[in-house]
Amino acid sequence: VNLAHLHLILNHVPTVGSVAALGLLILGYARRNEHLKHVGLEVLFVIAILTLPVYVSGVAAHQELRALKQAAEDPIRVHQDAALIGFTVMEFAGFVGWVALWQWRRRGAAAQGLVPVATILLIVALAVMGRAANLGGEIRHPEILAGGAATPAGDPNRFMTYAINQVAVYSTWVWPAAEAVHFIGLSLSLGVLIAVNLRILGAMKRVPFADVHRLLPWGMLGFGANLVTGMFFFVGQPAQYTSSAPFYWKVAFLVIAGANFLYLTVFTKAWGPEGADGDHRFDAGLTDKSMAILSLASWLGVLYAGRMLPFLGKSF
Amino acid sequence: MAVLVGASYVLDLRVLGIGRNVPLSEYRWVFPTLAIGLAVNIVTGILLFIKDPTTWGTAIPFFVKMALVIASVATLVPMRSLVNGNTGAGHADVSSNMRLLAIASIIVWTGAVTAGRLLAYLVV
Secondary structure, X not given: OOHHHHHHHHOHHHHHHHXXXXXXXXXXXXXXXXXXXXXXXXXXXXXHHHHHHHHHHHHHHHHHHHHHOOOOHHHHHHHHHHHXXXXXXXXXXXXXHHHHHHHHHHHOOOOOOHHHHHHHHHHHHHXXXXXXXXXXXXXXXXHHOOOOOOOXXXXXXXXXXXXXXXXXXXXXXXXXXXXXXXXXXXXXXXXXXHHHHHHHHOOOOOOOHHHHHOOXXXXXXXXXXXXXXXXXXXXHOOHHHXXXXXXXXXXXXXXXXXXXXXXXXXXXXXXXXXXXXXXXXXXXXXXXXXXXXXXXXXXXXXXXXXXOHHHHOOOO | OHHHHHHHHHHHHHHOOOOOOOOHHHXXXXXXXXXXXXXXXXHHHXXXXXXXXXXXXXXXXXXXXXXXXXXXXXXXXXXXXXXXXXXOOOOOOOOHHHHHHHHHHHHHHHHHHHHHHHHHHHOO
């Protein structure tokens, strides 16, 4: 299985997954069932995480197709731009869904309007992703084109990914500034996750779990800054990452860490029957402690693989 | 670095009032965590320095970074006495001076990380 093959396997996840998440949300509205909406948002968050490997493996597939010289460049770039927009909307939807889940856990209900906003963003993401998927299919399947022949290639410099690449290469300060933000963001994320996971592992036992849970949005803030700057690096200079083994380790660790983050956000054991306000002295069980250790280990994996990109891989 | 800076950020956020019903004394775990991060960074930092001392020892951005790191670590000293001296009884337990210190701590840590990251571009 090479990365192009991996992309062909994973590329169904954003569209099919969005349909599943949307189905659960709509069913939740139809039946006025909060639990179904909750599950729908959890599925949405997982799909948002999995969209990252879909996007990066797609860029790797582009490099491999380019080496084979058998597919036209233009349809690939059109697909890539559509996929980048789809990825962006999907991450926004996942983020809003996460905020709703966090508030749900904390106050027993999400803020008014937050779940509808997540649902609408998900519908937009599904539409854009559907288009991207369709354009992706056309790269190697001319038989599905209605007109028979592909549209003639336009200006190769018209693409969004091209514009981002130009900024990355020719601006003297944007890349270093994004690197600085990336390091600050990772400090914030890791600091928060250390605090929350140490609480589960037994530090600060007298503090109700609800009070460390309060820190999670700050971790999300750091993570959001890193997703934006990280995607800028990747879209700006894709070739130095697609051929880099530590980069794929980093993405794999990020997926594990992301799933763990969802677990930390929603798990119920730490909350007493009286909800977030009670001083419920939460004592973690073996499962929670294993999850905490897995979370810290995967974040350290993300950090190690990321820092080693220039040394084990060849990025700068 | 992220262990050191991240744990400091978390403590600074508490001093500024995020999660203020957690007694400050519960933040004692921050200091061993900081010590681990600092120790690792001092050892690896010295190793990186002696690999190319004439470059780093003559680079002004490097001294800016070191000044910011020292300032950041210095903010931890009064923070530590605040946390250790806190009995955990009162909730409104942070003076405005300590809030200023927490803001200063966030700024100098952010500056130290930024300066450190930019060394790769400013010093060749």
